[in-house]
Amino acid sequence: MSAPAWSVRRLHALDDPHIDGLADVLIDCVEGGASVSFMHPLSRDRAVAFWHRVGQGVAAGERALLVAEDAGGLCGTVQLVLDQPENQPHRADLVKMLVHRRARGQGLGAALMRAAEATARECGKTLLVLDAVTGGDAERLYQRLGWARVGVIPGYALLPRGGLCATTYYYFDLTAEPQGS
Numbered sequence: 001m002s003a004p005a006w007s008v009r010r011l012h013a014l015d016d017p018h019i020d021g022l023a024d025v026l027i028d029c030v031e032g033g034a035s036v037s038f039m040h041p042l043s044r045d046r047a048v049a050f051w052h053r054v055g056q057g058v059a060a061g062e063r064a065l066l067v068a069e070d071a072g073g074l075c076g077t078v079q080l081v082l083d084q085p086e087n088q089p090h091r092a093d094l095v096k097m098l099v100h101r102r103a104r105g106q107g108l109g110a111a112l113m114r115a116a117e118a119t120a121r122e123c124g125k126t127l128l129v130l131d132a133v134t135g136g137d138a139e140r141l142y143q144r145l146g147w148a149r150v151g152v153i154p155g156y157a158l159l160p161r162g163g164l165c166a167t168t169y170y171y172f173d174l175t176a177e178p179q180g181s
């Protein structure tokens with residue numbers, strides 16, 4: 001089996017090139033129709049402002065940020081929101097799972113998820129929660145990786161070009177035996 005064309009790492013601080021690359025990935029995903037908090041068209045200024053705010057959370061230790069890079073630069077990312085209410089210190093939310101369209105369908109999404117799960121364990125977390133557009137590409141990924149489906153909320157958000165979509169909640173118990181063990 002050949003080595004993947006990308007590498008995944010955790011960033012503890014964001015510099016301008018990181019923010020530029022992350023903005024490219026976010027804009028590409030919104031352009032491609034992903035429902036990830038933003039409406040189309042997403043301007044570079046708004047995308048950059050979003051990643052600056054994420055960078056502040058990363059620097060404060062409130063978020064863990066993973067990025068994937070290939071020969072063309074930054075091509076994927078995912079975050080864990082570590083900062084939770086005091087009665088949920090064991091939990092994190094997995095958010096903004098994004099793979100640039102040029103890098104999809106090669107296993108990068110799965111690699112980012114596994115890296116996020118490993119990072120969550122390193123941070124002392126035992127429970128992860130996420131939500132995904134019902135019936136979208138991401139749902140298949142999460143189900144394939146063994147995430148447990150909780151249920152559907154109809155009419156949860158707007159798609160980038162308008163029209164409501166449902167969201168499905170999932171959780172992952174990090175204390176459970178890994179699949180295939």
Ligand SMILES: CC(C)(COP(=O)(O)OP(=O)(O)OC[C@H]1O[C@@H](n2cnc3c(N)ncnc32)[C@H](O)[C@@H]1OP(=O)(O)O)[C@@H](O)C(=O)NCCC(=O)NCCS
Pocket residue numbers: 029034035036096097098099100103104105106107108109110111131132133136137138140141
């Ligand atoms: C959802 C998303 C992260 C998946 O990323 P990805 O890198 O394409 O994920 P993978 O490559 O691991 O899996 C995607 C598909 O490629 C297939 N695949 C993986 N490796 C492969 C390979 N080497 N050869 C052929 N196919 C492969 C997988 O089986 C999967 O197939 P499926 O879509 O039929 O289930 C990506 O589509 C994305 O960023 N979407 C927009 C943003 C978004 O919606 N994020 C989720 C928010 S909840």
